[in-house]
Amino acid sequence: MIPRYQKVILWLLLISSVLMAAYLIRMRSRAQDQLSAVPGSAPMPAPVETRPSQVTLMIANDEDGSLAPVETKLALPTEASTRAKTLLNDLFTAYAQSDSTHPLAAVPAVNDVFLLPVPSGADRPSQSGQIAVVNLTGAFADHHPSGILVETLTLLSILGTLHANLPQITQVRFLVDGQPRETLAGHADLTRTYLTAGDVPEVTGSAQPASGNSSMQKLENSQ
Amino acid sequence: MLWRIAAMMAVCSSIAVLAQQSSPPAAAPSGPQPPRLQSPISAPQQPPPAPLAPQRPQLRFSVVLDPAHGGSDTGAMVGDTPEKSYTLALALRLHVLLNGDGIHSTLTRENDVSIDKIARAATANRAYAAACILLHATNTGNGIHLFTSSLPAAGKQILADTHRSFLPWQTAQASYNTESLRLESEINSAFAQQHVPVLLDRTSLMPLDSLACPAVVVEVAPLDANTPLSDPAYQKKIAETLEKAIISWRGDWRLQP
Numbered sequence: 001m002i003p004r005y006q007k008v009i010l011w012l013l014l015i016s017s018v019l020m021a022a023y024l025i026r027m028r029s030r031a032q033d034q035l036s037a038v039p040g041s042a043p044m045p046a047p048v049e050t051r052p053s054q055v056t057l058m059i060a061n062d063e064d065g066s067l068a069p070v071e072t073k074l075a076l077p078t079e080a081s082t083r084a085k086t087l088l089n090d091l092f093t094a095y096a097q098s099d100s101t102h103p104l105a106a107v108p109a110v111n112d113v114f115l116l117p118v119p120s121g122a123d124r125p126s127q128s129g130q131i132a133v134v135n136l137t138g139a140f141a142d143h144h145p146s147g148i149l150v151e152t153l154t155l156l157s158i159l160g161t162l163h164a165n166l167p168q169i170t171q172v173r174f175l176v177d178g179q180p181r182e183t184l185a186g187h188a189d190l191t192r193t194y195l196t197a198g199d200v201p202e203v204t205g206s207a208q209p210a211s212g213n214s215s216m217q218k219l220e221n222s223q
Numbered sequence: 224m225l226w227r228i229a230a231m232m233a234v235c236s237s238i239a240v241l242a243q244q245s246s247p248p249a250a251a252p253s254g255p256q257p258p259r260l261q262s263p264i265s266a267p268q269q270p271p272p273a274p275l276a277p278q279r280p281q282l283r284f285s286v287v288l289d290p291a292h293g294g295s296d297t298g299a300m301v302g303d304t305p306e307k308s309y310t311l312a313l314a315l316r317l318h319v320l321l322n323g324d325g326i327h328s329t330l331t332r333e334n335d336v337s338i339d340k341i342a343r344a345a346t347a348n349r350a351y352a353a354a355c356i357l358l359h360a361t362n363t364g365n366g367i368h369l370f371t372s373s374l375p376a377a378g379k380q381i382l383a384d385t386h387r388s389f390l391p392w393q394t395a396q397a398s399y400n401t402e403s404l405r406l407e408s409e410i411n412s413a414f415a416q417q418h419v420p421v422l423l424d425r426t427s428l429m430p431l432d433s434l435a436c437p438a439v440v441v442e443v444a445p446l447d448a449n450t451p452l453s454d455p456a457y458q459k460k461i462a463e464t465l466e467k468a469i470i471s472w473r474g475d476w477r478l479q480p
Contacts, residue, residue: 062363065422146299146306147361148442149368152426182429186298187359189427 050075057091058160060102060153067153067160070094084113084132084166091161092140102153105143111135111177118171129170131193132162138177144185151188163196171195284473285327287347287355287436290314294337301360301452307335309452310358313443313462317356320466326473344430347438348395353476354406354469355438357431365447366420367461369410370440371403372396372432373425395435402437406472410439413468417460419446437476441465 052073059070074090076083088110096106114133144154155174162169174190175181181190290310292298298306314330321328329350331343347355361368374397390398407423414421431438443461445451452458 063365065364065368065424145363147363148359148370148426148428148440149361149422149424149444150363152370152424186292186296187426187428189429189432192427194427 050077055087055090056161056164057087057094058157058164059091059094060157062102062150062153065149065153067156069160069164080130080166080168081113081115081132084115084134084162084169085110087161087165088113088134088158091157102150102157104145104154105140107139107143108137109140111137115169130168131171131173132166132169133173133175134158135175135178141176141181141184146185146187148187151184151186154184155188155194159194159196169196283327284353284476285329285350286321286469287329287331287350287352288314288318289331289343289347289355289357289430291357291359293332293335296337298359299361301362304453306360309360309443311335313358313360313458316458316462317465320462321469324466324470326469340430341433344392344395344433347430348433348435350436352436354472355434355436356465356469357428357438357440359440359442360452361442361444362452364422364444366422366444367410367414368422368424368440368442368444369407370424370426370428370431370442371407372400372438373427374400374432376400390435392433394432396432396438399435399437403439405475406437407439409472409475410441410465410468413464413471417464419460419464 052075054071055074055076057070057072058067060067072090074086076086089108092104092109094100095102095104112135114135115130116133118129118131144151159172162172172194173192174184176190184190290307290313292305292307292310294307296307298310300306301309311332311334315333318328318330329346329352331346332338374394377394377397377400396403411421411423426440428440431440443452446454446457450457
């Protein structure tokens with residue numbers, strides 16, 4: 001025989017459970033209404049299948065200090081900054097291969113690429129194009145081989161690849177994990193703004209002893 | 224007493240005669256005068272000469288050697304040796320060789336200490352050197368890599384005023400691009416005679432861009448697979464070749480305007 005007070009408690013607990021469930025359902029539907037009412041919350045666009053397009057990667061060679069264009073096909077996103085990031089990641093994937101002429105560690109290289117309009121000032125009234133801010137990963141910089149030639153080639157390869165595929169990029173700046181950094185791996189200056197426009201890397205053959213000709217692209221700095 | 228007065232009068236009269244002979248005539252003598260150049264009666268007031276801007280002192284031929292890295296900044300590992308040790312050893316060896324040739328050279332560091340890049344540039348710029356050699360080492364590639372600054376050459380006005388005006392700190396080397404390329408060519412020729420492969424490039428590197436002197440970065444790589452950087456004969460060859468290049472540069476440097 002169940003005592004009366006226990007029956008009362010049981011019924012009270014049952015009723016309160018039903019009420020709480022109803023309250024939660026009500027709150028959930030209200031939250032959904034609020035989210036759908038927020039402006040700009042358009043649904044994500046459905047993934048679009050993009051056809052592989054031909055791109056040019058400027059591949060560095062440590063032996064002769066040259067940069068050579070390599071044509072390949074990649075399915076690239078349409079948005080420019082994502083496109084640039086994908087290009088660079090593919091470039092560094094090529095460098096991570098065992099037969100690479102410019103071997104780099106197989107670590108994630110690029111966090112983000114931001115594209116901004118080139119700021120115009122009083123001394124530079126007619127600046128055109130975009131400035132790409134390449135945010136490298138700290139792991140990439142930490143694992144990068146140290147040396148003037150190898151570091152300069154990496155920067156030139158980035159500049160050349162961006163310029164070859166996104167010609168609207170005329171200047172490039174570098175960050176590492178979102179912060180300015182003096183050098184890539186102890187040598188090449190990362191504090192400068194590098195110009196890409198009009199500086200398509202030269203394609204050279206093998207290095208000749210004391211040839212007297214520069215085999216690499218001229219880097220220009222914008223102050 | 225009378226004798227003294229007479230002597231004094233004689234001295235005074237002789238002084239008066241001498242003064243009359245040396246002073247110009249008070250009035251122009253009458254009659255035709257021989258033609259002579261006439262100086263203007265009242266010359267226009269010339270402004271005082273403007274003080275010249277400080278000129279670069281003409282010092283003796285001197286060289287600045289900058290062994291890269293040092294202290295906690297070890298640089299790359301070249302074999303079992305950190306880059307900082309290799310560059311210091313090479314710089315000291317070259318320093319001794321140059322002193323033997325009577326060429327004054329300044330080292331930005333003489334032991335294993337960490338020196339700021341700005342301080343290195345300041346040391347070099349204070350020396351008013353005819354050549355600044357920045358020494359690096361790497362395992363990548365082979366032979367010698369020579370770099371000059373990638374800064375675009377300074378404009379004509381800046382070039383004309385190079386030795387008279389202040390230069391922007393971060394782009395001082397732009398005014399010396401031409402001379403740096405000549406120095407690079409000199410070093411290139413010296414290594415070519417020794418059959419050492421050379422790669423000529425441009426780069427953006429501190430403190431290179433802040434140097435107000437003909438400056439070249441010399442990055443030493445292994446000669447080939449059988450000749451690493453630790454090879455004493457290879458190290459000796461590099462130091463002696465750089466010595467020859469600097470001696471040759473001394474002759475060319477004097478010929479430059």
